[in-house]
Amino acid sequence: MPPIRKVGIKQQRxxxxxxxxxxVTAALELSAKGYxxxxxxxxxxxxxxxxxxxxDLLPQAVIDADLEPLEKLGVQVKxxxxxxxxxxxxxxxxxxxxxxxxxxxxxxxxDAEWQNLLAKDNLNRIxxxxxxxxxxxxxxxxxxxxxxSPAPYSPITSIQEGRYAAVSVDRYLQxxxxxxxxxxxxxxxxxxxxxxxxxxxxxxxxxxxxxGHYSREEAQQEAVRCFPCSCMECVKTCEYLKEYGSYPxxxxxxxxxxxxxxxxxxxxxxxxxxxxxxxxxxxxxxxxVSMAEICLDARQTMVETQKMxxxxxxxxxxxxxxxxxxxxAMARHQPxxxxxxxxxxxxCQLSASSPEHVQSCYEFLCASEPGGIGLVLGxxxxxxxxxxxxxxxxxxMQQLEATWTRMGKPRIITACSSCFRTLKEAKxxxxxQSLWPHLNHEELLRGKGNDNSTPYxxxxxxxxxxxxxxxxxxxxxxxxxxxxxxxxxxxxxxxxCGYGGLACFVNPELxxxxxxxxxxxxxxxxxxxCAMCRDSFARQGKRALHVLDLIFPEGNDDAAAxxxxxxxxxxxxxxxxxxxxxxxxxxxGQTAVKKATSVHxxxxxxxxxxxxxxxxxxxxxxxxHAELTGEKMMIPGNGHLLACYRPACVTYWVEYAPANDTFxxxxxxxxxxxxx
Amino acid sequence: MSxxxxxxxxITLVCCKCGEEFVKASVTASYxxxxxxxxxWKCHGCGVVYIPEExxxxxxxxVEQALEDK
Numbered sequence: 001m002p003p004i005r006k007v008g009i010k011q012q013r014x015x016x017x018x019x020x021x022x023x024v025t026a027a028l029e030l031s032a033k034g035y036x037x038x039x040x041x042x043x044x045x046x047x048x049x050x051x052x053x054x055x056d057l058l059p060q061a062v063i064d065a066d067l068e069p070l071e072k073l074g075v076q077v078k079x080x081x082x083x084x085x086x087x088x089x090x091x092x093x094x095x096x097x098x099x100x101x102x103x104x105x106x107x108x109x110x111d112a113e114w115q116n117l118l119a120k121d122n123l124n125r126i127x128x129x130x131x132x133x134x135x136x137x138x139x140x141x142x143x144x145x146x147x148x149s150p151a152p153y154s155p156i157t158s159i160q161e162g163r164y165a166a167v168s169v170d171r172y173l174q175x176x177x178x179x180x181x182x183x184x185x186x187x188x189x190x191x192x193x194x195x196x197x198x199x200x201x202x203x204x205x206x207x208x209x210x211x212g213h214y215s216r217e218e219a220q221q222e223a224v225r226c227f228p229c230s231c232m233e234c235v236k237t238c239e240y241l242k243e244y245g246s247y248p249x250x251x252x253x254x255x256x257x258x259x260x261x262x263x264x265x266x267x268x269x270x271x272x273x274x275x276x277x278x279x280x281x282x283x284x285x286x287x288x289v290s291m292a293e294i295c296l297d298a299r300q301t302m303v304e305t306q307k308m309x310x311x312x313x314x315x316x317x318x319x320x321x322x323x324x325x326x327x328x329a330m331a332r333h334q335p336x337x338x339x340x341x342x343x344x345x346x347x348c349q350l351s352a353s354s355p356e357h358v359q360s361c362y363e364f365l366c367a368s369e370p371g372g373i374g375l376v377l378g379x380x381x382x383x384x385x386x387x388x389x390x391x392x393x394x395x396x397m398q399q400l401e402a403t404w405t406r407m408g409k410p411r412i413i414t415a416c417s418s419c420f421r422t423l424k425e426a427k428x429x430x431x432x433q434s435l436w437p438h439l440n441h442e443e444l445l446r447g448k449g450n451d452n453s454t455p456y457x458x459x460x461x462x463x464x465x466x467x468x469x470x471x472x473x474x475x476x477x478x479x480x481x482x483x484x485x486x487x488x489x490x491x492x493x494x495x496x497c498g499y500g501g502l503a504c505f506v507n508p509e510l511x512x513x514x515x516x517x518x519x520x521x522x523x524x525x526x527x528x529x530c531a532m533c534r535d536s537f538a539r540q541g542k543r544a545l546h547v548l549d550l551i552f553p554e555g556n557d558d559a560a561a562x563x564x565x566x567x568x569x570x571x572x573x574x575x576x577x578x579x580x581x582x583x584x585x586x587x588x589g590q591t592a593v594k595k596a597t598s599v600h601x602x603x604x605x606x607x608x609x610x611x612x613x614x615x616x617x618x619x620x621x622x623x624x625h626a627e628l629t630g631e632k633m634m635i636p637g638n639g640h641l642l643a644c645y646r647p648a649c650v651t652y653w654v655e656y657a658p659a660n661d662t663f664x665x666x667x668x669x670x671x672x673x674x675x676x
Numbered sequence: 677m678s679x680x681x682x683x684x685x686x687i688t689l690v691c692c693k694c695g696e697e698f699v700k701a702s703v704t705a706s707y708x709x710x711x712x713x714x715x716x717w718k719c720h721g722c723g724v725v726y727i728p729e730e731x732x733x734x735x736x737x738x739v740e741q742a743l744e745d746k
Contacts, residue, residue: 266745309744310708612733633698633719633726634690641692644727653732671732672740673707675716675725 004069010034012173015099017083017092018106019046021155022144024067025162026103026169031073033170038099039075040090042082042106046070050155057213092117096139101169104135104142105162107149125149131185132178133165139172141165160186193286194229234281234291237495239514240503241281241291244271248281248289255298259305266307272298273312274507276514277386278462278496295501299388311672313387314649315613316502319567323348323379324396328574331403334372335585340410341371342433347416348379352570353531353546354562355577360552361415362581365438374407375585376400377578380419381426386501397426404430413438415548417463417470417530418500434464436473436529439551440480449481449550456545457522458485459537460494461530474529474547481550488521497536504536505613515540525560535564566606568616597624598662605665614652614668621647622654623663640666646674687717687726694721705736708743 012035016027019041031037045051050063070077083090083106095102096117104126119127119136128135128147135142143161145153164185168178205222207214214222234248235241244251251271258268275295282290302308322328328348333340344365346358365373381396400423404412414420415435423432439445450456458478464470471491478485489495495518498504498511519526519542526544528534537544549559565573582588597620601609609615626632626643633642635655644653651674655667689698698717703725705712717726727736 264746265742269745309741311740311744630693631722631724632692633724634692635688636690637688642689642726644724651727653727653729667729669729669732671727671736673705673736675703675705675714675727 004028004032004073006032006034006073008034010036010173012036012100013038013098014169014173015040015095015102017095017102017104018144018146019043019077019079020049020105020107020144021047021158022162022165023103023105024070025159026105026143026166027075028069028073029163029166030103030169031070031075033166035170035173037073037075039070039077040081040083041077041079044079046077046079049153096137100139101173102140103162103165103169104140104146105144105158105165107145123150131182132168133161134168134172134178141169141172191287192229193231193233195231195233196227199227231286233284233286234289237280237284237493239517240275240510243274243510248285248291248294251291252289252294255294259298259301259307269302269307269309269312270506272302273309273501274503274510275501276462276496276498276503276511277501279465280462280493280495283465283493292501296386296388299386300390301388303388303390308388310649312506313383313389313502315567316383316505317387317389317392319571320348320379320381320383320392320396322571323574324399327571328578329378330578330582331374331376331378331407332582332586333374333407334366337372337374339372339408340374342369342411342413343374343376343404343407344435345376345378345380345412345414345416345419346435347414347419347531348377348574349418349535349570350415350531350546350548351377351574351577353535353565353573354548354554355573355580356554357546357548357552358415358577359581359584361435361439361548362585364444365413368441368444369438373413374410375581376403376407376412377574377581378403380416380422382418382422383502385422385426393426401427401430415531417461418532420467420470421463434467434470434473436470436477436547440473440476442480444551445477445480448553449478449483452482452484455524456483456485456527457488457524459488459497459518459526459528459533459544460491461528461533462494462496462500463530465494466492470529477547477551478527483527483550485527486522486524488518497530497533499532499536508611511536512540515542538562539564566610567613568606568609571615571617596620597627599623599656599665600659600662601665605668609668612668612670614670618647618650618652618670619654619665619668621645622652623656626654689717689726691719691721691724693724694719696721698726705739707740708746710743712739 014030014035014037016023016037016039019039023039024046027037027039046067047063050058051060081090083092083095117137118140121127126135126142126146128142133141133143143165144158147161148157171178202225205218207218209215232247254268255272258266272295275291277292277296279290279292282288344362351358362375378400379396381393384392384396411431411433412423413433413435420432420434423430460471498514504511515536519537519540526537526542527547528544529547531546534544534546543560545560599620622643622645625645635642640655640657642653642655644651650670650672652670654665656663656665687698696719699720700715701718702713703716703718705714
């Protein structure tokens with residue numbers, strides 16, 4: 001028997017009549033709930049029917065051990081005490097008088113003298129509700145063989161009746177509904193899905209003895225046939241759901257509790273912010289429960305109630321602000337056109353990862369599509385959406401909508417799956433198209449790709465999971481180049497690379513495991529059509545190509561080994577793309593940009609900055625401030641300088657030394673706390 | 677980090693602005709409205725406080741995260 005713990009102490013008293021299985025069970029349950037319980041048994045001992053089974057079948061010592069909790073929980077046991085119906089100290093009427101509730105588990109047949117107290121049914125038994133175990137008297141409940149005889153005796157049924165009756169007694173004493181939420185008590189049809197495909201069918205073990213009872217060995221063999229019924233379809237496919245050791249039903253409750261905490265620590269904040277919002281759980285779940293929806297909703301609530309940890313998404317939102325700023329954002333009609341038949345919106349991540357591809361795609365679209373193709377650089381606002389920042393997201397959408405309106409409300413062709421989905425969902429009035437079908441031109445694809453001697457494995461981005469225009473469009477391009485990739489999963493069941501939902505900023509360790517798990521699914525080089533997915537794999541050392549690497553190859557470089565540019569490199573690439581496009585295509589020189597301080601940062605410090613989410617710009621600004629104000633420290637041992645600077649909410653520390661026209665950087669760290 | 681602790685009362689760090697050495701002093705760390713007294717190295721002249729790397733990325737980070745979850 002599992003250990004029973006008493007939860008609190010209540011003042012109310014309960015009498016349990018009958019020391020059989022249902023009575024003992026009810027006594028244990030009610031005592032554990034904190035009630036003062038007295039258990040009456042007419043005979044010399046409890047569980048006499050169990051004890052009569054014989055020492056070889058059920059030893060007395062086992063029964064005694066199972067009864068020990070009664071004493072530990074403080075149940076008063078009164079043996080040789082027959083509850084009569086004729087009054088006196090042990091009359092039923094007196095029990096009802098003295099106790100707050102009475103459970104009848106005594107197995108007594110109906111006695112005519114009870115009629116004054118309790119109604120009977122048409123079998124002449126005490127009338128007991130089969131769901132609540134209530135009798136006609138509000139304080140009296142009944143169960144066990146008293147209720148279910150003349151059906152054959154069943155120890156399991158008796159225990160069940162004692163347990164469920166205890167629930168009713170508790171509810172009655174608490175003033176709660178006896179009926180609410182009890183539909184699934186006892187035998188019911190379960191909605192639980194269990195994948196049994198991994199289990200070989202095995203025949204039932206038959207008892208060899210004449211009485212039909214199992215031997216010890218037979219019972220064990222039969223028990224081995226039982227496997228744990230559980231669904232876990234979503235947990236099996238998701239590193240995030242696995243990480244927290246449970247499953248969505250419990251997570252939903254825990255997240256709700258986390259949001260309700262007024263004073264105290266919200267331990268689940270990081271968990272809520274670690275979901276990539278990819279929605280694979282919803283696809284896999286037989287009931288289509290979406291943890292993405294739950295986590296996103298929780299994030300929005302956290303923002304609204306000002307309970308979102310300030311550091312969680314700040315770095316990502318700063319990056320988004322950069323993409324929406326003049327450093328990157330721009331909109332132009334195609335050179336020589338005063339209107340646009342469509343706008344090319346490559347998205348901020350392709351521009352950050354491979355600006356050359358944006359340029360190539362744009363030039364191809366301009367040459368192949370009539371009516372003028374405008375170019376819009378900027379951000380769709382997905383990071384704000386994922387951070388639960390509805391205010392920022394709405395502002396971002398307004399900015400984009402204003403640009404779209406100014407450009408004549410044409411179609412938008414995007415190269416980014418997240419932009420595709422975000423725009424489609426937030427602005428259904430905008431006609432959004434995937435870039436891939438627009439590149440499906442025989443002359444463009446001819447002679448590209450590989451010979452399939454070392455096939456690629458295709459990874460679909462999660463934002464457009466199951467969207468044929470995007471998934472199919474990308475495959476058509478590959479087919480057009482004669483590339484036949486291996487499928488990593490059934491179509492429509494792709495996983496997230498870890499960038500989604502900004503999980504990588506909150507829980508980089510979990511994100512790394514997510515990517516490694518995906519990467520391990522095939523030794524082949526991956527091919528994808530999302531810049532962020534490609535770079536996420538590259539960051540974890542998985543060789544990965546973007547489909548544009550095949551269509552617009554850059555020199556003879558091993559494109560699958562191309563490194564992730566890093567956070568600073570991503571911003572620099574975006575700014576460079578805008579500058580190049582304006583100069584080359586629109587012959588516009590940008591207004592003079594302040595020359596950044598020249599710094600030399602060794603590779604290991606760059607990697608450290610990535611982990612600590614510190615940008616090259618932060619390092620430069622800190623050094624500039626120190627050199628301008630003289631606010632710096634000297635480390636006499638090596639002659640290095642140490643500077644700190646707090647431009648906004650983070651204090652950056654840089655250890656550096658001047659070297660000719662540049663500064664050598666030796667260490668970088670930051671903190672948010674202020675010290676005075 | 678190349679800043680070394682020489683003894684309980686001295687580290688190898690000089691303030692470039694004041695030319696002063698750093699001395700141990702009680703300062704106040706604050707974040708999200710919470711304040712704590714802490715003993716750290718401070719320039720005797722201008723009062724700038726030195727926060728070692730191991731403190732910034734270790735205990736200080738943990739306290740910041742704990743306060744953010746409050």
